[in-house]
Amino acid sequence: MMPKYFSDSDWRANLADFPVPISVENDPLLSKTLSIILEDKRVPNELGVELYRDASLPALASLADSIKMSRFGKNIFFNENLHVNTTNVCVLACRFCAFRRGARSEDAYSLSPEEFISRISPFSDIIDEVHAVGGLHPEWTVDNYVRIYEMSKKKFPHISIKSLTAVEVKHLSTKSGISVTETLRILKNAGLDSLPGGGAEILVDKIRDRICRGKETSSEYLEIHEIAHSLGIPTNCTMLFGTIESIEDRVSHLDKLRIQQDSSSGFQCFVPYPFLKDNTRLPEARLASADEIIRVISLSRIMLDNIPHIKAYRMNIGDHLASIAINSGADDIDGTVGHEEIMHEAGSETRVDYDGKKLARLIVSSGLSPVKRDSTYSSFKNIESEPENLTWSLPIVASD
Ligand code: SF4
Numbered sequence: 001m002m003p004k005y006f007s008d009s010d011w012r013a014n015l016a017d018f019p020v021p022i023s024v025e026n027d028p029l030l031s032k033t034l035s036i037i038l039e040d041k042r043v044p045n046e047l048g049v050e051l052y053r054d055a056s057l058p059a060l061a062s063l064a065d066s067i068k069m070s071r072f073g074k075n076i077f078f079n080e081n082l083h084v085n086t087t088n089v090c091v092l093a094c095r096f097c098a099f100r101r102g103a104r105s106e107d108a109y110s111l112s113p114e115e116f117i118s119r120i121s122p123f124s125d126i127i128d129e130v131h132a133v134g135g136l137h138p139e140w141t142v143d144n145y146v147r148i149y150e151m152s153k154k155k156f157p158h159i160s161i162k163s164l165t166a167v168e169v170k171h172l173s174t175k176s177g178i179s180v181t182e183t184l185r186i187l188k189n190a191g192l193d194s195l196p197g198g199g200a201e202i203l204v205d206k207i208r209d210r211i212c213r214g215k216e217t218s219s220e221y222l223e224i225h226e227i228a229h230s231l232g233i234p235t236n237c238t239m240l241f242g243t244i245e246s247i248e249d250r251v252s253h254l255d256k257l258r259i260q261q262d263s264s265s266g267f268q269c270f271v272p273y274p275f276l277k278d279n280t281r282l283p284e285a286r287l288a289s290a291d292e293i294i295r296v297i298s299l300s301r302i303m304l305d306n307i308p309h310i311k312a313y314r315m316n317i318g319d320h321l322a323s324i325a326i327n328s329g330a331d332d333i334d335g336t337v338g339h340e341e342i343m344h345e346a347g348s349e350t351r352v353d354y355d356g357k358k359l360a361r362l363i364v365s366s367g368l369s370p371v372k373r374d375s376t377y378s379s380f381k382n383i384e385s386e387p388e389n390l391t392w393s394l395p396i397v398a399s400d
Contacts, residue, residue: 002081012040014070021062027100030059033302037067042258043303048251052299057291066327071308074369077332078359081129081162085147086111090135091171094212096201096243096275100135110137113151124156126355127336129375132163133198134172143185145172146279149191160189160375165199165225167216181227187232194376195228197236197271202245203253211243211282220259229266234376236268237307241296242275242288248297254303261306268377269309269332273295273316293317301329309377323366332373333363335387360385370376 016038024030036043043051051060078212090100101108110283120130130152137144149161162171164187171185184192199267201208203218216224225235237257241250261267274288274296288296301310311332312325322333336355358371365387372381 002365011067011071012038015067018066018070021059021066023056023059023062024066025257027056027059029055030063032065037305039300042305043387045248045251045255048254048299049247049301051302052247052295057295057298059296060298060302061328064088064353067301068310068329068331072331074367075311075371076326076366077329077371077373077380078334078356078363079129079334079373079375080127080336080356081131081375082120082123082127082336083131084111084116086116086132086134086145086163087137087140088135089137091138092136092167092212092214093213095113096211096240096285096327103138110140111148113147116148117155118152120152120156120159124159128158129162130156130163131196133165133168133196136245140172141176142172142178142186143176145187145192146190149187153191157275160193162194162196162375163192164195165197166195166221167199167236169195169224169228170216170220174198180224181231184228184231184233188231192233194233194268195225195235197225197267197269200238200253201240202243202249202255203239203248203256204245207243207245207249218256222256225266226260226264229264233264234268236269236271236311238271238273239296239300240273240275242292243282243285251299251303254300258304258306261304265306269311270300270307271302271311271313272300273313276316290321290324293321294324298329319362323362326363326366326368333359356383357385361387379391 020034026033033043033047033051036047073265088101089103089108089110095101116132147162152159152161169180169183173180176183176205199215200221201212201215203221205218208215208218225237228235239250239253257267257270274293275282275285277285277287297310297312302312309332310330311334312322312330314322314334316323326333336359356372358382363370364385370383370385372383375378
């Protein structure tokens with residue numbers, strides 16, 4: 001059943017009908033922001049920076065929550081998915097990455113199509129999406145992924161394949177000697193359904209040069225997504241924050257995404273996640289506090305007026321903060337996951353053994369309504385659930 005408020009065409013009208021939260025009414029910066037939004041204008045970058053720096057967090061989160069409510073009511077979306085990493089061998093060595101291995105490392109691996117299938121098999125009755133990303137393998141070409149996707153689709157036609165970051169697409173295109181467009185066309189024909197959006201990091205090249213030298217440039221990231229959109233491949237987009245970037249860099253990142261969305265409109269969901277420092281090579285990183293994490297999620301909802309979904313990425317922020325995030329502008333929470341390496345290698349301790357029932361209980365315990373969705377946000381089912389017996393269900397924001 002299509003949840004109420006799913007259509008976002010009239011969310012500004014819905015927002016105008018909502019009572020203005022007291023915290024917003026009493027805050028000149030937030031009142032000004034609400035007026036701009038209701039006038040059908042876009043929050044400019046300078047105001048975004050001001051909001052990030054100076055707005056009170058409860059007021060910022062309240063406005064973001066009102067916008068989210070005007071789009072989706074109390075609905076919070078999730079799906080039942082599984083993460084499978086294809087290979088941890090990578091020719092690059094991004095400084096924030098604890099996942100990659102050199103080809104000769106003892107724990108390097110590269111899955112064959114059969115091994116990829118065997119990872120999915122135990123979950124195949126309960127998931128409808130496999131999220132598959134990996135390193136930039138020195139020898140793999142587009143043919144390796146064609147074999148993986150074709151075998152997966154043959155065995156599990158009901159499972160959507162969300163796979164490959166933009167830099168993986170670029171690498172495959174180079175290794176295969178064909179254009180990015182041709183690479184994506186071949187992969188789509190083999191079964192690729194969508195791109196997960198990872199690898200955006202911060203779309204400011206001077207920062208990228210320090211944290212992930214050798215990766216695609218900001219404009220290449222956007223161009224690869226634009227090409228995917230033009231081929232009918234929906235994508236997500238992400239932001240890794242809490243390394244060495246400034247607030248202006250974060251806001252500039254959001255602005256670049258909404259400008260791209262204006263022209264290609266294929267971003268489904270924005271997934272902001274904080275850097276986890278353990279086991280990485282970026283000692284100068286300034287880790288994001290809980291306050292900053294909620295601030296980024298709320299500001300994303302306020303600035304990204306043309307990207308419908310904002311995700312609370314449990315793998316990085318944990319269930320406790322995810323519960324707060326879905327009351328502060330996020331409408332989507334990361335799925336059942338099943339297995340996760342990239343964030344856990346970097347230090348995440350978030351549990352990965354959730355099923356749909358547990359996720360639904362987490363959402364209900366946060367005062368909201370769970371809606372199970374498919375991978376591309378095209379079908380929805382309301383889920384009835386009892387709340388979890390939790391002691392942290394109130395959205396109280398810790399300062400650290
Ligand atoms: S982030 Fe991706 S491209 Fe960078 S080193 Fe890790 S696996 Fe390789």
